[in-house]
Amino acid sequence: MRIIKITLLLLISFNVSFKVISANDLQNIFSDDGKIIFIRHAYAPGGGDPDGFDISNCASQRNLNFEGIAQSKRIGKFFKEHNIKIDKVLSSEWCRCKETSKYAFINHETKSFLNSFFSQKFAHNKDKQIKELKDYIIKWEGKKNLILVTHYVVISEILNVSTSSGEIVITDKNFNILASINTSNN
Structure with missing residues (x-):
């Protein structure tokens, strides 16, 4: 019984991409444009943010390390x-998201509706942010x-999926998931 519990725990804790795609599948997905591409920020060691972190001060936040920069x-x-x-x-206004955007794409703009609401300090923003995000997508042309x-929390709330650091989730404008791509080195 103990082995079964351990096996189940291991299986649950692994974040397996829910759709493996080939180059041909990828070409089909992007045969027409207009996709929404969610990217969870690249690897930033730890979880949450340090007590008293300041959104305008990257030194007070959990940021990308060398691995996260390479992943970006x-x-x-x-x-x-x-x-x-x-x-x-x-990009979210959090520095680890801005860094991911900078290293991956160079140019980006920040939107508060992409910010984390994981900590108690920001949890009250969740409903407002999700509404603003959905409204933005509806109006996006x-x-x-x-x-x-x-x-993670934003992607989970919108798409009802778990993502690993740097994971790419491709959807249509109705948030139907078309593919997921794991970008870790593993």
């Missing part, structure tokens, strides 16, 4: 190699693809 660069390379057309890159660099 792999994300950018993936988009270039597959010639995925980008309309805009939007880009001809290419929209990239949203955000946090």
Whole structure:
């Protein structure tokens, strides 16, 4: 019985991408533009943010380390190699999301509706942010693809899926999941 519990715990704790895609599948997904591409920020060691962190002070936040920077660069390379057309890159105001955006795509703009609401300090923002995010998507008329660099809690709330650091989740405008791509080195 103990072995079964341990096995189940291990299986639950692994974040397995829910859809493995081939280059051909990827080409089919992007055969027409207008996709919403959620990216959980690249690897930043730890969980949550330090007590008393300041959103305007990166030194007070949990940030990307060398591995996270390398992962961000792999994300950018993936988009270039597959010639995925980008309309805009939007990022959370948290530094680990802005860093992911900077290393992967260079240009981005921040939107507060992509911010984390994981900590008690920001939990009250959840409903407002989700509404603003959905409203933004409804009004978005880009001809290419929209990239949203955000946090686990935002992606989980919108798509009802678990994501690992740097994971890419591709959806249509109705948030139907088309594919997930794990960008870790594992």
